[in-house]
Amino acid sequence: MSTESPQETVMEPAADRRPVVIVDDVHVEYKVFATGKRPSAADRRSLKQLRVKGKQMRTVHALKGVSFTAYANDSIGVIGTNGSGKSTLMRAIAGLTPTSRGAIYSQSRPSLLGVGAALLKDLSGERNIILGGLAMGFTLPEIEARYDDIVKFAGLEKFIDLPMRAYSSGMTARLKFAIASMATHEILIVDEALAVGDRTFRQRSEARIRDIRDNAGTVFLVSHSMQSIRETCSRVIWLDQGTLMMDGETDEVIKAYHAAQDK
Numbered sequence: 001m002s003t004e005s006p007q008e009t010v011m012e013p014a015a016d017r018r019p020v021v022i023v024d025d026v027h028v029e030y031k032v033f034a035t036g037k038r039p040s041a042a043d044r045r046s047l048k049q050l051r052v053k054g055k056q057m058r059t060v061h062a063l064k065g066v067s068f069t070a071y072a073n074d075s076i077g078v079i080g081t082n083g084s085g086k087s088t089l090m091r092a093i094a095g096l097t098p099t100s101r102g103a104i105y106s107q108s109r110p111s112l113l114g115v116g117a118a119l120l121k122d123l124s125g126e127r128n129i130i131l132g133g134l135a136m137g138f139t140l141p142e143i144e145a146r147y148d149d150i151v152k153f154a155g156l157e158k159f160i161d162l163p164m165r166a167y168s169s170g171m172t173a174r175l176k177f178a179i180a181s182m183a184t185h186e187i188l189i190v191d192e193a194l195a196v197g198d199r200t201f202r203q204r205s206e207a208r209i210r211d212i213r214d215n216a217g218t219v220f221l222v223s224h225s226m227q228s229i230r231e232t233c234s235r236v237i238w239l240d241q242g243t244l245m246m247d248g249e250t251d252e253v254i255k256a257y258h259a260a261q262d263k
């Protein structure tokens with residue numbers, strides 16, 4: 001088709017706003033066993049709490065009808081107080097937590113880069129890069145070609161032959177982020193993984209997130225650091241007690257969120 005064709009000119013803006021993830025009235029309920037009553041001080045002293053008698057099933061309604069659409073090139077910050085449902089929403093988008101009502105449609109499989117990504121503590125950083133690469137579908141020569149960049153990005157040149165057990169939590173997070181970002185992600189979800197890194201690393205990972213977004217990817221960034229959110233996201237979703245309070249332009253949503261907290 002010629003580039004002058006009228007159809008193509010019409011289609012281009014639409015392609016820019018290509019919906020990538022649609023979250024439609026999503027509810028998530030967790031069923032958990034509770035001990036059934038608030039323990040008294042005497043109970044605690046007698047360790048009665050440790051008895052399993054009288055357990056009750058309790059339902060935690062973590063998401064209560066959340067809807068929004070994410071587009072290609074969006075980088076969406078997700079904010080809210082502890083327990084507001086941010087991680088639950090991210091896990092639901094990644095397909096790791098089932099929804100109890102509503103549906104999530106996504107154009108490709110989202111990758112969740114969390115603090116819990118599986119690496120083996122007893123193996124060296126080097127071995128973990130290879131394992132992580134294989135797990136993401138790379139061949140050994142492909143991993144080899146990226147190896148130096150990963151180590152450099154993680155800033156772990158001096159520690160790469162040590163078992164990960166010997167890494168600090170920040171060093172572990174850097175390695176995880178470096179490994180995960182060797183793949184190109186169409187939809188990347190980062191849940192607080194940057195929080196434990198130091199300033200230099202945070203800036204480097206934020207730059208990487210912007211790269212992904214600029215290459216027509218979609219990024220979700222969960223963070224309590226409004227600075228990280230401001231530097232990476234053009235749109236913010238604010239969750240409160242499982243409900244979507246606001247979805248809009250970064251500064252406006254952060255302002256409203258702070259105003260609600262100051263009340």
Ligand SMILES: Nc1ncnc2c1ncn2[C@@H]1O[C@H](COP(=O)(O)OP(=O)(O)OP(=O)(O)O)[C@@H](O)[C@H]1O
Pocket residue numbers: 030031032060061062080081082083084085086087088089
């Ligand atoms: N596996 C689980 N089983 C039962 N309840 C859970 C589980 N995970 C989360 N919850 C509950 O769901 C609600 C939302 O939790 P979630 O982890 O999504 O919050 P969050 O916004 O990510 O919080 P934070 O800022 O602390 O990371 C909370 O009430 C929490 O207690």
Ligand SMILES: [Mg+2]
Pocket residue numbers: 086087088
């Ligand atoms: Mg969380």
